Amino acid sequence: MAEPVLDVRRQLEGEPWVEGPIDDGILNKTLNHFVWKRPGRGWLMLFFLGLAGTAVLVNAIVITIARGIGMWGNNIPVGWAFGIINFVWWIGIGHAGTLISAILLLFQQKWRTSINRFAEAMTLFAVLQAAMFPVLHTGRPWFALYWLFPYPSVQRIWPQFKSPLMWDVFAVSTYFITSLLFWYLGLIPDLAALRDSSSSKRARKVYGIFALGWRGSSRHWHHYKIAYLLLAGLATPLVLSVHTIVSWDFALSILPGWHTTVFPPYFVAGAVFSGFAMVVTLMIPARRYMGLKHVITPRHIEAMCKVMLLTGLIVAYGYAMEHFAAWYSGNGYEEHVFFKTRAQGPYRFIYYLMLFCNICVPQLFWTRWGRRNIYAVWIAAVLINVGMWCERFVIIVTSLHQDFIPSNWAMYYPTWVDFSLLFGTICFFGTLFLLFLKYIPAVANYEMKEFHHELTHEKGLTELEGARP
């Protein structure tokens, strides 16, 4: 009698989140295997490619600073272009990390354990890339300090706090600091584990310094648990507030195409959408290359696909509402932006690419095949990244290049410096990420052990219950 009950249970519970025979010792070995291994040819090759791309970035930054932002394609009316597009794109990518590490923690979605360290690192590096653009777009970054931060300078003036751009400065810097500290607090026990499992004296010393002397005392864990939970709780509203404030940069102006109340929720959903796409893009090759398939299972990928499907649908709703509001308002300028400039104007190709990537592609995830086929998922995730970049291009450039007075209209063409900055930040991001994969455990060790313990504990109990007549 007991067996059918167990069968039904197994079906309801789904596949395991951790595969294969596993104990704490095996987790130590497999999760940190990549840190102790000599870097392989693939890693080295990617790393040097990333460094080369970073050189392109440095070159573009030097030229921008030395010659001024005239080197960019920006003009009047398109005063905001690649700089802000890339800023919003990168910041949006970062949001998935915080969502995974904080919101899923509060919702007790235990499967996040396998991917949270990975996603948090992605957040940090993405925010770092994002932060570069506002500083560079000021043209004279050495002045940016007193434009952006309220510190007592000799000029005795203060920033204008009624501007969403100032809110953005506070939101992004708070976000970066919170993500960094949250990430580091989570890392401390793992760095201690690396210190204690190291075989060379130098590794032991270096990891020992960064572990700060963590011993795993229960008196410390007692405070640690609550501190970690509180940081997660505080990071949660940040996920919502940062991209809301970014969307206010646009929504608080009166430009048609920007002046919409749907912007904050639609930006937040878009951020999570693109962030998950980036996590999947990076994780699929990494889990294979680093031998992490037993902790990042197809079930994890499937769960992430479902999040992408949901947020993709919210984004689609956002597009629909924007167009509906433009039509329903009867405002000629609004109608012009949505139905003429975007749908039929000179940048329509990017508009349709955006619709295809962000609305059509995620529909693939309705099917089980679409969520299970690793190659299909990866290609879809890359397309979503492209689509979300196009979305920012459409919002920013199409709205600006044809505004109220036709005599004011002008086309925008990015220059090679613009492209180098975009390409360079992608490479720099990749380089940082490769270094992270090599030197820091990419999966949170201690949380994984705790999770595994809970799983086996639970399993023991349910099997007992299942055996009961």
Added chain:
Amino acid sequence: MRRFVIGEFTDPDDCVRAVLRLRGMGVEGLDAYTPYPIHGIDDALGLPRSTVPLVAITGGVIGAIGGYVMQAWMNGKDYPINVGNRPPHGFWTNIPITFESGVLLAVLSIFFSAIFKYFQLPRPYHPLFESERFRSASLDAFWVTVETEDEAAIPDLEQKLREVGAHKVHTVTEPA
């Protein structure tokens, strides 16, 4: 000179049970060192409620008030910027930064109080690190320790640790 009598367990539940029994025997200076936080150890050690939330709320409130006052003073009083004749002190427009600075200060106070006050880190050296076997405390073993100043009590404590099921029981002495 501090001495630590330490014993290893391979199962977290045994570790919790052992701590409970040792406390029942009246042993003082108990602690457990584990790779991850284990369930029930807080109660077994009889730890009082953590005060981290108090630190967090204090930091958050100070941050929020500070953020608001900063904006009100800078834009409203010290250097009013007149844009379209709007009032220099705007309540609603101050809210986003008030929120962000509240979160920021709460986060900073949680992190730094945890590291410096609650964990007393950074402390790269600790007498327990003298034991090579103790390295497994961050990997896959669960250690129960008893801290004592009294050299005479050590054999008795070692005996008690063995009694509650610990393996590899030994004593670490802080070098003079």
